[in-house]
Amino acid sequence: MRIRFTKMQGAGNDFIVLDETRQRLDLTPAQYRQLADRHFGVGADQILTVRPSPAPGVDFEYVIHNADGGEVEQCGNGARCFARYVADKGLTRSDRIKVQTLSGVIEPRLNADGRVTVDMGKPVFRLEDVPFVAAGLSPHKEGAWEKWHLALGTHAESEIVAVAVLSMGNPHAVQEVADVDRAPVAKQGPLIEHHSRFPKRVNAGFMQVVDRGRIRLRVFERGAGETLACGTGACAAVVAGIRLGKLDARVDVETRGGLLTIEWAGGDAPVLMTGPAVTVFEGEIELQE
Numbered sequence: 001m002r003i004r005f006t007k008m009q010g011a012g013n014d015f016i017v018l019d020e021t022r023q024r025l026d027l028t029p030a031q032y033r034q035l036a037d038r039h040f041g042v043g044a045d046q047i048l049t050v051r052p053s054p055a056p057g058v059d060f061e062y063v064i065h066n067a068d069g070g071e072v073e074q075c076g077n078g079a080r081c082f083a084r085y086v087a088d089k090g091l092t093r094s095d096r097i098k099v100q101t102l103s104g105v106i107e108p109r110l111n112a113d114g115r116v117t118v119d120m121g122k123p124v125f126r127l128e129d130v131p132f133v134a135a136g137l138s139p140h141k142e143g144a145w146e147k148w149h150l151a152l153g154t155h156a157e158s159e160i161v162a163v164a165v166l167s168m169g170n171p172h173a174v175q176e177v178a179d180v181d182r183a184p185v186a187k188q189g190p191l192i193e194h195h196s197r198f199p200k201r202v203n204a205g206f207m208q209v210v211d212r213g214r215i216r217l218r219v220f221e222r223g224a225g226e227t228l229a230c231g232t233g234a235c236a237a238v239v240a241g242i243r244l245g246k247l248d249a250r251v252d253v254e255t256r257g258g259l260l261t262i263e264w265a266g267g268d269a270p271v272l273m274t275g276p277a278v279t280v281f282e283g284e285i286e287l288q289e
């Protein structure tokens, strides 16, 4: 099957955008994996699919698949690229768009300076909703919140990491490090992603607090490995830092792929994420059946 696609990136987190507003493609997990493959396909961290509105009150549906072919609930950098795509393709004339995702409705807004702001909804802290299995563990209080100590690896050489656990529609485990450039992301990332206490796996964040308005962040993403930026990961890290008493309500997040700005007023307030969204190229690919 030959299909058209648009390649995009948001702070270096890269995507293949598929337009199903006129016709469903009904791709298989293997075909999503082929698309994302950086040697045998186009190459991307995630595949974003644009579908028509599923219900009154929302403009589009937004479906996300990781490079491993699995469908996931949310993608922050992808939401910005989604908004840029539907605007550039004339699929909407509004600069505020309501989009249905697996984890609820989000609202990207196209700014005059070319960046995109997304209301990513409220963070979720109920452990069962992350999901995180805390049985047998006790939380370690820090500031007004808590961290959980996870044993990584086999008993012999297992090390303990302290993570804040929350969901932005998708699951996140955020730990603090002194220097992100020296953080053991490649070693610890997969061990955290596949830790048995995360039944749906988890995105593993490594956050360095620079000051109350700035962090540096690396994320080993569920189903994609380390990416140059993770939008929901930036939201989760800032929310965790605020709840732990280390960050103010507006934080610049330095990722390896660029700068994201996250704002959260606490409590039931939504998390706002602002950052770039860029079209790289368009193309066609012959997918294996």
Ligand SMILES: N[C@H](CCC[C@H](N)C(=O)O)C(=O)O
Residues within 6 Å of the ligand: 013, 045, 046, 066, 072, 073, 074, 075, 076, 077, 078, 170, 171, 203, 221, 222, 223, 224, 227, 229, 230, 231, 232, 233
């Ligand atoms: N790997 C994530 C999905 C993509 C999230 C990330 N690319 C973002 O910008 O939020 C997960 O499995 O939950």
